[in-house]
Structures are given as structure tokens and as C-alpha cells.
């Protein structure tokens with residue numbers, strides 16, 4: 609009686625349906641509860657770590673140092689998530705963040721993000737997706753909701769084919785054969801949150817522009833994966849530039865307050 613369970617879960621989810629407001633003040637439809645989605649994020653992260661080889665200790669420490677500095681300046685409500693970051697051994701220049709605060713960066717991304725501040729731009733952007741609940745909005749579309757419910761309702765969970773599709777919906781695209789890019793609106797929102805966050809943590813916000821320069825320099829026939837799943841390059845540069853004045857002011861303030869992160873690049 610699978611459908612009865614699905615129906616019951618659907619009713620539960622719809623009861624919990626809420627219209628929330630993102631950190632930049634945008635109204636959002638979020639059908640899943642945070643607890644459900646964070647649990648899905650945690651499971652997906654576990655599976656991802658089983659499927660992909662980890663990078664060495666020095667690279668883990670480097671990414672952790674940057675993530676710690678960024679998480680430290682989040683509002684308290686967000687700071688208390690189970691934030692984790694891992695570096696994975698893969699040439700594909702990619703990074704992701706899952707509901708609940710589970711993040712990954714590939715070694716290929718460390719090659720493109722050439723300084724701690726540039727990597728802070730990547731991680732800040734990913735944190736932006738998490739704290740703005742973008743995965744919830746995306747999973748709240750009709751097909752993804754069906755998918756999420758069937759995965760939640762099945763014993764196989766993340767292991768089955770539905771699990772792989774759900775991994776895609778959560779943002780773990782290429783590895784599982786499904787690319788579901790965030791919308792343009794989500795991307796620029798994550799950029800805005802990310803650049804503010806990096807500045808508050810004492811990372812130079814101008815590095816976000818430099819990062820995108822590096823990305824496009826790497827472009828050509830095979831653009832970095834993170835860029836190809838993050839559309840509209842020119843518009844994003846404009847968006848970042850529009851944010852730069854206030855970001856620089858936040859950066860100066862952070863430096864004066866003694867927030868001067870020093871994460872040596874391995």
C-alpha cells in the first residue's frame with residue numbers, strides 16, 4: 609500500500625507548506641520541512657563521501673579554515689547548522705552545498721580558485737544557497753516533490769535510482785548524471801549573500817570578480833563544471849560589481865574588528 613503512505617506523507621508535507629522570505633527579502637514557496645530536507649542532505653553527503661575519493665589532509669584543513677571563518681560570521685540561527693566541508697579528489701572544477709550545511713569542493717576547483725579569498729568566494733556562494741533555502745524551493749516543484757516523497761517513503765532511500773535523481777535535485781548533478789542547475793535568480797542571490805559573507809569574514813570581496821575571471825579564462829571548449837551549471841556569466845559579474853561598494857565597506861569594518869583570516873594554501 610505504497611500509495612497510502614505517499615498520500616499520508618503528502619498531506620503532512622502540505623500541512624507544513626510555508627511561504628518564507630529569503631535573506632535578500634524574496635518570497636519563497638518551501639514545501640518540505642527543514643528537518644526533512646536537512647536529513648536528506650546529510651544522507652546524500654554520506655553517500656557522496658562513499659562514492660568519491662577524499663583529497664589529502666592539507667587540502668581538507670585549507671577548506672575547513674575558510675569555511676570556519678565564513679560560518680563564524682553567520683547569524684546565530686544559521687551558525688548552529690551542522691556545517692561540514694570536504695575536499696574531493698576530482699579534476700572537475702566543482703563545488704556544492706546541501707541542505708543542513710554539508711559542502712564539498714573538488715581539487716579541480718582549488719586549481720581555479722587561486723587564493724584563500726577566491727576560495728572563500730566559492731564557499732560563501734555555496735553557503736548562500738543553503739541559508740537561502742534554495743534546495744527547498746527547487747524540491748518544492750511538482751516533480752521533485754514527488755521524487756522526494758518516493759525516496760523518503762522507500763526503504764532503499766538514497767541508494768536506489770530515485771535516490772540518485774534526488775541527489776541531482778539537491779544539487780549533486782554531474783556525479784549522478786543529472787544536471788539541475790539552480791535558476792538565475794538563485795545564482796545571483798547566492799552571489800549577493802556570498803560576497804557579503806566573505807567581506808564580513810574579512811576576505812577581500814574583490815576576489816569574487818577575480819574568481820570569475822579565472823573561470824572564464826578556463827572556459828573555451830570545456831568550461832569548468834561549476835561555471836556551466838551557473839548560468840549567465842556577464843550578468844553575474846555585473847551583479848557582483850553592483851554589490852562591491854557596500855561589500856568593501858563591510859570588508860574594511862571586518863579588518864578593523866580584527867577579522868583577518870589566514871588560511872595557508874597547500
Ligand SMILES: [Zn+2]
Nearest residue numbers: 790795798838
Ligand atoms: Zn550556485
